[in-house]
Amino acid sequence: MKITIVGTGYVGLVTGACLAELGNNVFCLDVDQSKIDLLNGGGIPIHEPGLEDVVKRNRQAGRLIFSTDIAASVAHGELQFIAVGTPPDEDGAADLQYVLAAARNIGKYMTGFKVIVDKSTVPVGTADKVTLALREELQQRGGAIADLGFSVVSNPEFLKEGAAVEDFMRPDRIVIGCDQTSDGIVAKQKMKTLYAPFNRNHERTFWMDVRSAEFTKYAANAMLATRISFMNELANLADQVGVDIEAVRHGIGSDPRIGHSFLYAGCGYGGSCFPKDVQALERTAREYGQDLLVLRAVEQVNNLQKHILGKKIVTRFGDDLSGRRFAVWGLAFKPNTDDMREASSRVLLGELIGRGASVAVYDPVAMKEARRVLELDFAGRPELLARIHFCEEPMAALDGADALVIVTEWKTFRSPDFGQLKACLKTPVIFDGRNLFEPSVMADAGFEYHGIGRSVLTRG
Structure with missing residues (x-):
């Protein structure tokens, strides 16, 4: 599958590299040119055991590319993973400016159906805000573009720093939240195809509504x-x-x-x-x-x-x-x-x-x-x-x-x-x-x- 990862931080880089390891064609986007130059030069911006080898292997195989070209990133992936930072505001609320900026960029350049996957840790209701941002961008473009279909999915990460590659490749659970619209049903099938390699021995995917998936990530970390x-x-x-x-x-x-x-x-x-x-x-x-x-x-x-x-x-x-x-x-x-x-x-x-x-x-x-x-x-x-x-x-x-x-x-x-x-x-x-x-x-x-x-x- 063709996949775009927006953000090459901890979650985005691990997700992109591991999905490429499974044979997918992955385009990793970041607005930080210095980080992209480092990655294209064979460097790694974070320390994570095993990650450097996975990135190197898949770059050499042509399955993993890094770029700052937003238009190209939107054109590339049928699945658009948003994996940008959500730092806390002064009052403790998650700052969604980078998530919503990524959504607007997808809306500015998409020309066909897209599945937008919230991989970042986001509060309940974020998918609704992402949907609104996308719809506003499409409507501003007007014409037939305004009616383009898309579906926003919640797929939170459960990666431990220091063991993230192992956690991704051998997950104990995969949480996916989809809506029940016709576009949501299409999105669910695409996500099922993407994660099929992880479910061959037994089913690891937990399907639920979008808000419950968003909440599950916070509940897990709060319990720990x-x-x-x-x-x-x-x-x-x-x-x-x-x-x-x-x-x-x-x-x-x-x-x-x-x-x-x-x-x-x-x-x-x-x-x-x-x-x-x-x-x-x-x-x-x-x-x-x-x-x-x-x-x-x-x-x-x-x-x-x-x-x-x-x-x-x-x-x-x-x-x-x-x-x-x-x-x-x-x-x-x-x-x-x-x-x-x-x-x-x-x-x-x-x-x-x-x-x-x-x-x-x-x-x-x-x-x-x-x-x-x-x-x-x-x-x-x-x-x-x-x-x-x-x-x-x-x-x-x-x-x-x-x-x-x-x-x-x-x-x-x-x-x-x-x-x-x-x-x-x-x-x-x-x-x-x-x-x-x-x-x-x-x-x-x-x-x-x-x-x-x-x-x-x-x-x-």
């Missing part, structure tokens, strides 16, 4: 965010009452009604999805006069949790950290990505620097992106930014540090040389924001260990 905040809140209590939250996790996770996924205590979630999707769902509820009390608490707990490592450090070393130096392992919001959006490390670094400390940081992948983001975070305060030292190796960050702080659970951090680690640190103190290590093992190795919800095992 809720589980994380729930465990973080319990972990903080566990620290106070002498409970090992890891034992609790195993105890409740063994119940099949609960399961183990997303029950890991830590220093808060980040990224481009959970924070903005929870806010957007809350904003939608307010528009309808409803207050989502649970989700409001989920967001509040997460915002507080991003300060938990800073609080533990202050409790141990005092309010004034002047002259102190801390090593920070992990900057990205999660492993296997360079994404710094809403990362807990940014909150921690702000607190440590603000209290007078200097920080040596290391991340296996996100160093370049971290530099860019932190320069923005400390814009106008070069004297503060100067106290952040970017290291090429994890052990280099430890030299002379008063403590090691682990923020991201990269696999490479799980089995360090503890003897070398202890020798490099000024004091053998570890603040583990992801509970990578066992407190008893750390105690035997001579470390003072501070995990999240694990104080029972450090009480003598």
Whole structure:
């Protein structure tokens, strides 16, 4: 099939590359010329395991092209996937300007029936707005063009950063929302054809109305965010009452009604999805006069949790950290990505620097992106930014540090040389924001260990 992907960000690039891998002819459009030049030059603008190989293979096969030519992109695809960003407004609502701009461009250039697929994460009712934008553009063109048929479909993505290619090629579910008009029935058949390769062993597609599909994406992310905040809140209590939250996790996770996924205590979630999707769902509820009390608490707990490592450090070393130096392992919001959006490390670094400390940081992948983001975070305060030292190796960050702080659970951090680690640190103190290590093992190795919800095992 001939497919157009509007937007070559995280969702658009993964979707386009993977659909090309299935043998489709994919045209990826972006208005950012520098990004298109990078992609056409063999580069990749994001870090995602396996993606570079898929893009390279399908570019060479001629099944995947990148361009800024809007008219050509509309002419190319019978399916037009809109996969542009929907960043949060100041009030938490999803900003749909890029989605609607993409819809208007399709309306300006289409000359025959099109299926417009909302792949971006969008609030309930967006398909109606996309339909209106398209219809307005067609009517402005007039004549027979004004009566061109089209159908707007909702097909939200469920990709985990760091495992997106695997998630796309082996989905646990495909959610598609179509209307029941004659055009909608045609659209459903085209979507069924597109996703047929994923349904050969068993049916993975869940068909529903458009609004329910839009809502499903937000509901899924809200549930996962809720589980994380729930465990973080319990972990903080566990620290106070002498409970090992890891034992609790195993105890409740063994119940099949609960399961183990997303029950890991830590220093808060980040990224481009959970924070903005929870806010957007809350904003939608307010528009309808409803207050989502649970989700409001989920967001509040997460915002507080991003300060938990800073609080533990202050409790141990005092309010004034002047002259102190801390090593920070992990900057990205999660492993296997360079994404710094809403990362807990940014909150921690702000607190440590603000209290007078200097920080040596290391991340296996996100160093370049971290530099860019932190320069923005400390814009106008070069004297503060100067106290952040970017290291090429994890052990280099430890030299002379008063403590090691682990923020991201990269696999490479799980089995360090503890003897070398202890020798490099000024004091053998570890603040583990992801509970990578066992407190008893750390105690035997001579470390003072501070995990999240694990104080029972450090009480003598």
